[in-house]
Each structure stands twice: as C-alpha cells, then as structure tokens.
Amino acid sequence: xxxxxxxxxxxxxxxxxxxxxxxxxxxxxxxxxxxxxxxxxxxxxxxxxxxxxxxxxxxxxxxxxxxxxxxxxxxxxxxxxxxxxxxxxxxxxxxxxxxxxxxxxxxxxxxxxxxxxxxxxxxxxxxxxxxxxxxxxxxxxxxxxxxxxxxxxxxxxxxxxxxxxxxxxxxxxxxxxxxxxxxxxxxxxxxxxxxxxxxxxxxxxxxxxxxxxxxxxxxxxxxxxxxxxxxxxxxxxxxxxxxxxxxxxxxxxxxxxxxxxxxxxxxxxxxxxxxxxxxxxxxxxxxxxxxxxxxxxxxxxxxxxxxxxxxxxxxxxxxxxxxxxxxxxxxxxxxxxxxxxxxxxxxxxxxxxxxxxxxxxxxxxxxxxxxxxxxxxxxxxxxxxxxxxxxxxxxxxxxxxxxxxxxxxxxxxxxxxxxxxxxxxxxxxxxxxxxxxxxxxxxxxxxxxxxxxxxxxxxxxxxxxxxxxxxxxxxxxxxxxxxxxxxxxxxx
Amino acid sequence: xxxxxxxxxxxxxxxxxxxxxxxxxxxxxxxxxxxxxxxxxxxxxxxxxxxxxxxxxxxxxxxxxxxxxxxxxxxxxxxxxxxxxxxxxxxxxxxxxxxxxxxxxxxxxxxxxxxxxxxxxxxxxxxxxxxxxxxxxxxxxxxxxxxxxxxxxxxxxxxxxxxxxxxxxxxxxxxxxxxxxxxxxx
Numbered sequence: 001x002x003x004x005x006x007x008x009x010x011x012x013x014x015x016x017x018x019x020x021x022x023x024x025x026x027x028x029x030x031x032x033x034x035x036x037x038x039x040x041x042x043x044x045x046x047x048x049x050x051x052x053x054x055x056x057x058x059x060x061x062x063x064x065x066x067x068x069x070x071x072x073x074x075x076x077x078x079x080x081x082x083x084x085x086x087x088x089x090x091x092x093x094x095x096x097x098x099x100x101x102x103x104x105x106x107x108x109x110x111x112x113x114x115x116x117x118x119x120x121x122x123x124x125x126x127x128x129x130x131x132x133x134x135x136x137x138x139x140x141x142x143x144x145x146x147x148x149x150x151x152x153x154x155x156x157x158x159x160x161x162x163x164x165x166x167x168x169x170x171x172x173x174x175x176x177x178x179x180x181x182x183x184x185x186x187x188x189x190x191x192x193x194x195x196x197x198x199x200x201x202x203x204x205x206x207x208x209x210x211x212x213x214x215x216x217x218x219x220x221x222x223x224x225x226x227x228x229x230x231x232x233x234x235x236x237x238x239x240x241x242x243x244x245x246x247x248x249x250x251x252x253x254x255x256x257x258x259x260x261x262x263x264x265x266x267x268x269x270x271x272x273x274x275x276x277x278x279x280x281x282x283x284x285x286x287x288x289x290x291x292x293x294x295x296x297x298x299x300x301x302x303x304x305x306x307x308x309x310x311x312x313x314x315x316x317x318x319x320x321x322x323x324x325x326x327x328x329x330x331x332x333x334x335x336x337x338x339x340x341x342x343x344x345x346x347x348x349x350x351x352x353x354x355x356x357x358x359x360x361x362x363x364x365x366x367x368x369x370x371x372x373x374x375x376x377x378x379x380x381x382x383x384x385x386x387x388x389x390x391x392x393x394x395x396x397x398x399x400x401x402x403x404x405x406x407x408x409x410x411x412x413x414x415x416x417x418x419x420x421x422x423x424x425x426x427x428x429x430x431x432x433x434x435x436x437x438x439x440x441x442x443x444x445x446x447x448x449x450x451x452x453x454x455x456x457x458x459x460x461x462x463x464x465x466x467x468x469x470x471x472x473x474x475x476x477x478x479x480x481x482x483x484x485x486x487x488x489x490x491x492x
Numbered sequence: 493x494x495x496x497x498x499x500x501x502x503x504x505x506x507x508x509x510x511x512x513x514x515x516x517x518x519x520x521x522x523x524x525x526x527x528x529x530x531x532x533x534x535x536x537x538x539x540x541x542x543x544x545x546x547x548x549x550x551x552x553x554x555x556x557x558x559x560x561x562x563x564x565x566x567x568x569x570x571x572x573x574x575x576x577x578x579x580x581x582x583x584x585x586x587x588x589x590x591x592x593x594x595x596x597x598x599x600x601x602x603x604x605x606x607x608x609x610x611x612x613x614x615x616x617x618x619x620x621x622x623x624x625x626x627x628x629x630x631x632x633x634x635x636x637x638x639x640x641x642x643x644x645x646x647x648x649x650x651x652x653x654x655x656x657x658x659x660x661x662x663x664x665x666x667x668x669x670x671x672x673x674x675x676x677x678x
Contacts, residue, residue: 086610089610151614151617152610152614155610155613155614155617156610158613158668159609159610159613159677162668162672162677163672163677165673166671166672166673167668167669167670167671167672168668168669169668169669169670170671174669199668202617206617206620206621206624209621209625210621210624210625210628213625214625214628214629217629223635224633224634224635225634226628226629226632226633226634227628227632230628230632
C-alpha cells in the first residue's frame, strides 16, 4: 500500500475520530441535563419550570443530534471501504453541525427557547412570554443548518452507491430479490443499511425543512397560520425517522465488528434483504404512531400506524439479533469492550422495541402515550441500543487504529453502564405504569421515587460514559503522539 | 445560432403587451408559465453569451457554484407573493423581472453542466422543498396575500406548485431507482 493511500486512511480516521469524540462529549453533557431534570422531578432540588423546559429542549435535541453525528461516522467509516465517498463533504457536515449546535445552544440558553425538540406548531410562537422571536429563530435556524449538513452527507453517500452499484434499488438488493443475480453477489451489509438510511433520512430532512421554515414564518408573523395537523405530520415525519435511523446507522458497526471477532462470515441472505426493504418502506410511514391520539387524523392512517409499527422494526431486529446469536454461538469469540458492547446493543435494541410496540397499539396508546412509558422505551432503545453501538465502535476504532489496551476501568464501565441504563429505562417504565405524565417539570410526591432512582442511575450512566469517552480521548492523544504507528504497521 | 434566435423571439413575444398582460392576469400563469418562459429565453440565448465572454465567465464561475447560488436567490425572490404583486404595481419591478429572469436562464446555461452530481442533487432537493413549502403557503394561507390576485387564485397557484412538487418527487425516485451502471456518475 503506498504512502498516499496510508495518508488518506489516517486522515479519514482522524475525521471519524473527531465525529466520535464530539458526539461522545455532547452525549455526556446531555446526560447531565437528563439527570438534572429527573432530580428536579424527584424533588431533590428546584431549578424552576423555565429552566427545566430549556433542559428538556436541549436534552432531546442534543442527544438525537449527537448520536446521529456519531452514527454517521460509523456509516462513513465502513461505507467508504466499499464505495468512493467525498471526505470534504464529511468534514463540511461536521462544521455545519457545530454551527447548528452553537445556534441551538444560544437560542435555548441565551434566549430561553424551550419548546422541546418537537417545536410543535404553534408552540414556537406561543410562548406566553417565556421566549421571544430571536430565540425561536435561532433554534429553528440551527436545526436547518444541522439538517443541511446531513443532507449533503446523505446525497454524497447516495451518489457513491449509485456510482458503484447502479441504483439505490441495487443497493437494497432488488436485483438479488428479483432473481437477476445470485445472493452471493449481494452488496455488503454496510451498503444495504446505508442505502436504507439515505432514503429515509433524506425524506425526513426535506419534510423537516418545510415545516421548520413554515414555523419560522409563523414566528415572525403570527397572523400567518397554517394547518396544525399537517405541521404535526411533517414534524414527526422528520423527527421520528431521523431519530429512528440512528440505530440503522449504528448497527453497521455490529455487522462489521462481530464477524471479525467471531472469525466467521456473516453473509447476506434473501431474508436479510427482505427485512431491510421492509424497514426502508415502513420507517417512512410509521411516524403516524405519534398521532394516535389525534382524533382528526384519518382512521386508516392510524390503523396503518399500528400495523406497520409492528412490521417495521421487527424483521430487521429479528434477523440481526438472531444472526448475531448464531454468529457468536460456539465461535470461541474473544470478548472485549468492542465485541461486548456490540453484543449488548442487540439486547438493548430487542428490549427497547417491546415497550414501543406496546405503545403503538391504539388502545394502549390512548392511556400510555402521554406518560413516562414513552421515554422508558426510547431510553432503553437509544441508551442500551444505539448509543452502545457508538461506544462499541469507539473501542473498535481505538484498538484498530492504535492498539491501545483496555483495563479494568473499561470493564467496570461496561457493567456500570448496563446496570445504570436498565435502571434509567426501568424507572421511566415504572413511572409510566403508575401514570406519571411526561414532560412535566414538577411531580406529586407519589411520582417522585422512580424519578430519583432514575436520576441516581443517570449519574452512574454518566460515570460509565465518561470512562468510555476518556478511553477514546486517550486513543486520540496516543494517535497524535505516535502518528498512529501501529495502524500504519497494520496497513503496511 | 438557432437556439439564440428562438430565445430572442420568445423574449420579444413575452414582452408584447397583450401576451404579457394576459399572462399576468392569472396568478398561476404568471408564476408558473411566464416566469419559467423568461428563464427559458435566457437559457436559449445563454450559449452565445457564455461563449462570447468565456474568459470572464470562466474566471468568475469556474465550478458553476457562484452562478447557481445567484440562480437560487433570484428564483427564491420571485417565488415570494410580495414580489409577484409588486411586479404588477411598479414598473421598476416589472422591468427587474424581465431582466433578472432571463439572466437566471443565462446563469443556468453556464453553471448547471459544471456542477457535479452532488451539487445538482443538492440544488434539486432544495427546489423540491421550496416548491413544497410555497405550495403549502399558498394553499393554506388564511388571508389574501397579494393585492392583485384573489384568494382563490393563490390557492390554484398553490395546487400548481404541489403538482410540481409531486412531479419532482416522482422524478428523483425514478432517477435513484433506475440503473446508472453504464453512466459516469461524478
């Protein structure tokens, strides 16, 4: 391998590492806001409702944004091994992310914008004096800038897949499914998952752009009103899909890491392709399960939401989790933090889907959707599923790129993280089961116990995450010092 | 040279008072037929202009990005209800319209082909969301937003824009799902 290629590899890994460390640090910071909110709800201290809702806004936006950023790094790292991606676009996305984040932070903390990430029309303009025009414009504008970066990233990835495979349909294995090509000619898993994410997230970001700009017009001129139901549909078409796609980018790490550790091939089957195609199509439609309580929605859309919610995540999850189990079974796999976290993420994903499917059932949704049951689902799904995939990849990259050793602290981090996140999501689910409303700054005494338990668990989760991020920053420091010598040796 | 001639003829036809006033009397024809035809006139004549001033053009618009950014902002400007309204109220705005939109066509001629797939797709998706946004804005507006056009006319325009949005969605779906293995995707 010539020095030019080596230099490019090193540069690409540097960008990937920058994504991961920024994503990891933001996730850690957002955990602090999560802990503060739970302790406020638990009556441990009182930051006041205004600040609580600012925390709620930054926590939701920051967590999804940072996790999406780090997951994009996973997608980039593995996808570029199969197709020709543009590094400049990858860097541009990072810069636009940072600009967007600064705008959002100023909007929330300097101008007290606090509509939660949902910015549900007409809330950005109806603050009852809690925030003004500028705060809303900065927040919404920041989201637009963030979205622009991701759109560029997905367009570039789509272009590269079309260039190599001919079309996005072929990226999803349509020619295999139609019998035109044998299954052993199927694209790699990273390409299939990336194609799915490109399709759903580009759609989501376009929907988001439209509704964000409409909200901005309404904020500047509140006399200009528009259809709130369409606005809610577009808002969730954006937010749900974008958040959902994080796990579909993150799972690429599982597909790539586990076979290397198990020293077994994890091939693509027709069932795998069918599952990913189902998820591509259904992910675009199931956001309507956020509107099950809206009586003005057409009945067919709500029935469709329930049925497709069942059909969406399950095929990919079952095929991935079952595949991972079969891959690991009697393989003599070497367990370390990367493989352990990758395997743990399968558990988190599987467990986290269950409360979601329960909530997507219309009769249950009418009772549970406005309770803390829902954060119970997504903290398990994201915290024990998607974010664990990100941490798994961090350990994998650190080992691949520098040969840095793990120690007892990292192992303690894994145990601590697992237990604490079961504690956080469990406390939310218990809160939901006792009908604790979500997004409330204050709780009655009967609701406080689980909130405090969740807050304390959050502290432990933060500690574990800090250990993971610290390990990664150690790798970055070592890499800068040694010029990634061990990686160069591997490449040579 | 043939294209240039067609471009000049089209521009002159669009300037003729009966045609101009007839087109501007109906909002959807004004925005979705007259304005694109002005751009088309500029695009048809653009080839000669670009070739004649190639050095200057190449220096300022080497990769097509400056040109396409100008295209974006000028067309965005003419999608606003207020500018459309003012073109009917003030002669200066009408004059600006007849100058700026053929200029957009000229810029398009000299910029579009220079863009890579990434740039073209980004611009395309930008217009897709813009047409969707303006469709919603014109259909859903609770008030009359132009002095010169009735509320029903703005709704018709909104539906026209929605139709274009749907066509653009179908077109991109067609592009990404049909085979391009034999093409040179840059």
